[in-house]
Amino acid sequence: MKKLPESFYLSNEVTSVARNLLGKYLLTCIDGVVSGGYIVETEAYNGVVDKASHAYGNRLTPRTQTMFERGGIAYVYLCYGIHEMLNVVTSVEGQPHAVLIRAINPTEGIDALLYRRNMAVVKHNITAGPGSVGKALGITRKLNSVSFQSDTIWIEDRGLSFAEHEVAAVPRIGVAYAKEDALLPYRFYVKGNAYVSKPNK
DNA sequence: TCGTCGATCTACT
DNA sequence: GTAGATCGACGAG
Numbered sequence: 001m002k003k004l005p006e007s008f009y010l011s012n013e014v015t016s017v018a019r020n021l022l023g024k025y026l027l028t029c030i031d032g033v034v035s036g037g038y039i040v041e042t043e044a045y046n047g048v049v050d051k052a053s054h055a056y057g058n059r060l061t062p063r064t065q066t067m068f069e070r071g072g073i074a075y076v077y078l079c080y081g082i083h084e085m086l087n088v089v090t091s092v093e094g095q096p097h098a099v100l101i102r103a104i105n106p107t108e109g110i111d112a113l114l115y116r117r118n119m120a121v122v123k124h125n126i127t128a129g130p131g132s133v134g135k136a137l138g139i140t141r142k143l144n145s146v147s148f149q150s151d152t153i154w155i156e157d158r159g160l161s162f163a164e165h166e167v168a169a170v171p172r173i174g175v176a177y178a179k180e181d182a183l184l185p186y187r188f189y190v191k192g193n194a195y196v197s198k199p200n201k
Numbered sequence: 202t203c204g205t206c207g208a209t210c211t212a213c214t
Numbered sequence: 215g216t217a218g219a220t221c222g223a224c225g226a227g
Contacts, residue, residue, distance in 0.1 A: 043208070045208075052208065053208085054208080059224095061223065062222090078221055078222070079207065079221090080221080081207095081219065081220030082209070082220065082221085083210070085208065100208060129209070130209075172208075173208075174209070175208060178208095
């Protein structure tokens with residue numbers, strides 16, 4: 001097992017981290033069961049200057065406090081009262097940068113993923129979209145602020161990577177309210193991967 | 202204190 | 215295609 005070193009998360013270039021997370025293995029250990037897969041879709045949230053970020057304008061609340069901490073921990077929050085979303089906090093303390101994990105390609109603990117998603121067989125949408133990823137991996141707000149060096153949730157480098165022509169950088173999803181910032185190409189995904197949510201060419 | 206809206210997904214019509 | 219689930223943060227009053 002080769003967990004990503006803490007230095008990976010301390011970069012100030014949140015878009016680079018988001019792009020480099022593609023192909024890395026995201027794993028959780030819930031109730032003794034390890035499950036997960038490699039990341040195929042991410043979105044970058046660029047700190048206090050990004051209108052789509054919860055931390056825009058240095059907004060500090062009990063919920064967003066996690067993003068202001070040192071990189072290398074999980075930021076899990078509830079959206080629409082239902083979905084638990086997983087973010088990777090990056091950069092140094094005081095810089096609220098984060099990368100939203102939008103989709104993974106499942107490889108480990110398929111049975112557990114199916115059980116938590118209440119599905120009988122693996123379909124392409126089992127881990128497509130941030131809400132689905134959170135549910136499939138058993139991510140809850142209890143994992144908020146947990147370190148990726150822990151044995152509950154972590155990210156591994158298994159040597160898988162994608163060349164530039166295999167990766168697309170496009171505007172983010174569901175952030176129209178952020179106006180001009182919604183147009184920034186902060187969404188990264190692996191072209192043609194079946195588990196990527198939404199437009200996939 | 203109340204009303205609105207959100208980094209969404211699913212189940213219906 | 216569209217409604218419903220249902221909680222945290224925000225702005226108005």
